[in-house]
Amino acid sequence: MITQRPKGTQDWYGLNMHKRTIIEETARKLCKAYNIKEVITPAFEHTILFQRGVGETTDVVQKEMYTFDDKGNRSITLKPEGTAGAVRAYLENSLYAESQPTKLFYVTQAFRYENPQSGRLRQHHQFGVEFLGAAGPLAEVELISLLTNFMEELGMKEAKLHINSIGCKSCRKTYNEALLEYLKKHEDALCPTCRERMLKNPLRVIDCKVPSCKVIVKDAPRTVEYLDDECKNHFEELQELLTTMNIPFEVDTGIVRGLDYYTKTVFEFVNAEGFTLCGGGRYDNLIHEIDEKQDIPAVGFGFGIERIINELATEGVELTSEPAVEVYVGILGKEAKAAAYQIVQKLRKAEIIVETDYMDRSVKAQMKYANKIGAKNTVIIGADELANNTVRVKNMETGEQTECSLDNLTELFIK
Numbered sequence: 001m002i003t004q005r006p007k008g009t010q011d012w013y014g015l016n017m018h019k020r021t022i023i024e025e026t027a028r029k030l031c032k033a034y035n036i037k038e039v040i041t042p043a044f045e046h047t048i049l050f051q052r053g054v055g056e057t058t059d060v061v062q063k064e065m066y067t068f069d070d071k072g073n074r075s076i077t078l079k080p081e082g083t084a085g086a087v088r089a090y091l092e093n094s095l096y097a098e099s100q101p102t103k104l105f106y107v108t109q110a111f112r113y114e115n116p117q118s119g120r121l122r123q124h125h126q127f128g129v130e131f132l133g134a135a136g137p138l139a140e141v142e143l144i145s146l147l148t149n150f151m152e153e154l155g156m157k158e159a160k161l162h163i164n165s166i167g168c169k170s171c172r173k174t175y176n177e178a179l180l181e182y183l184k185k186h187e188d189a190l191c192p193t194c195r196e197r198m199l200k201n202p203l204r205v206i207d208c209k210v211p212s213c214k215v216i217v218k219d220a221p222r223t224v225e226y227l228d229d230e231c232k233n234h235f236e237e238l239q240e241l242l243t244t245m246n247i248p249f250e251v252d253t254g255i256v257r258g259l260d261y262y263t264k265t266v267f268e269f270v271n272a273e274g275f276t277l278c279g280g281g282r283y284d285n286l287i288h289e290i291d292e293k294q295d296i297p298a299v300g301f302g303f304g305i306e307r308i309i310n311e312l313a314t315e316g317v318e319l320t321s322e323p324a325v326e327v328y329v330g331i332l333g334k335e336a337k338a339a340a341y342q343i344v345q346k347l348r349k350a351e352i353i354v355e356t357d358y359m360d361r362s363v364k365a366q367m368k369y370a371n372k373i374g375a376k377n378t379v380i381i382g383a384d385e386l387a388n389n390t391v392r393v394k395n396m397e398t399g400e401q402t403e404c405s406l407d408n409l410t411e412l413f414i415k
């Protein structure tokens with residue numbers, strides 16, 4: 001037990017860690033080009049932030065949050081997602097007083113007490129972007145184009161963009177009435193949670209994962225049929241922009257997303273099996289709900305880093321492998337240790353990847369080790385080499401050996 005990690009979590013090391021680094025670096029590089037700045041918020045927040053932001057009737061708040069009282073009897077929750085914390089930080093630090101929009105990205109762990117089946121973890125990691133203070137559909141397009149570029153750079157080909165509009169507060173009111181009327185006719189077939197939550201927030205029933213509810217939901221009224229003029233225009237303009245930009249998409253009227261804060265546009269990138277890799281949308285009321293003095297529109301997305309890693313494997317995409325050790329510097333004899341180590345340091349200062357001996361191994365054992373770790377070249381430094389200021393550099397692939405002055409060693413490896 002003591003050496004076993006908790007269910008639904010994972011350790012990051014080796015190849016998976018390397019893949020995660022590439023994914024994060026690719027997304028960070030794109031954010032730089034889009035002038036999106038990083039934000040880091042705490043791993044936990046006051047529970048009320050998620051109750052208010054994510055929504056009391058969502059699965060996340062009702063069933064999945066890691067909530068506890070701290071030693072000062074405050075109710076604390078490990079963040080189940082990144083948006084609410086980013087919005088809290090935007091408000092608390094008055095970022096809205098700066099030129100708008102505020103464009104933020106984050107890499108965060110997220111905690112949800114889910115059934116750990118394939119693709120569902122209790123601690124997962126999200127790369128997310130939030131545009132706060134951006135009202136027009138070009139903001140959605142910008143986020144979607146960033147995601148499209150991200151997937152293209154990684155070599156992913158199968159993820160498809162699905163979009164929908166769930167309208168604003170006023171269209172939601174008429175829609176909720178129609179939906180409730182429909183659901184009431186099928187109440188007996190709904191799961192107990194949906195029977196309860198359809199009265200408080202019928203939209204949540206659309207997102208229920210229980211199979212019997214899914215059957216009922218299939219023929220339920222759709223949000224797009226109840227959009228007011230402003231929401232309809234917003235959705236149409238978004239589709240026109242995506243079409244002009246040659247970004248393929250499909251309108252999927254079944255998407256409502258599992259968190260309460262969404263308004264107007266919602267979107268997902270789904271893989272060939274229909275599994276969601278990335279989800280996002282507009283949330284024009286969330287900021288006001290957290291701080292009623294503010295009324296600021298916003299839009300964002302989050303993708304699961306683990307889901308992208310799985311998708312890359314499913315699609316057979318090989319990422320560039322970790323850079324190899326350029327040179328292994330072997331040490332011969334105690335007297336040479338300090339001088340050899342100085343050479344190691346000099347090479348590393350020039351950003352050359354160097355490995356050396358920390359175990360006082362024999363030269364034979366050092367060469368065996370260098371071979372095992374895949375070092376491209378080796379040199380052995382002993383008293384003679386130091387006295388003559390010369391080393392033999394062995395190319396481990398060809399076996400070829402060349403003499404090099406110690407003064408020129410760095411230049412030899414700088415490409």
Ligand code: HAM
Pocket residue numbers: 080081082083112114119120121122123124125126128129130258259276277278279280281299300301302303304305306307
């Ligand atoms: P979400 O759809 O709940 O949205 O999560 C975003 C992504 O995180 C999912 O598409 C999925 O890739 C990944 N994910 C979610 N739950 C798990 C899990 N249990 N295990 C593994 N991966 C998971 C949000 O969290 C919103 N904050 C996204 C957003 C940002 N909307 C606007 N701004």
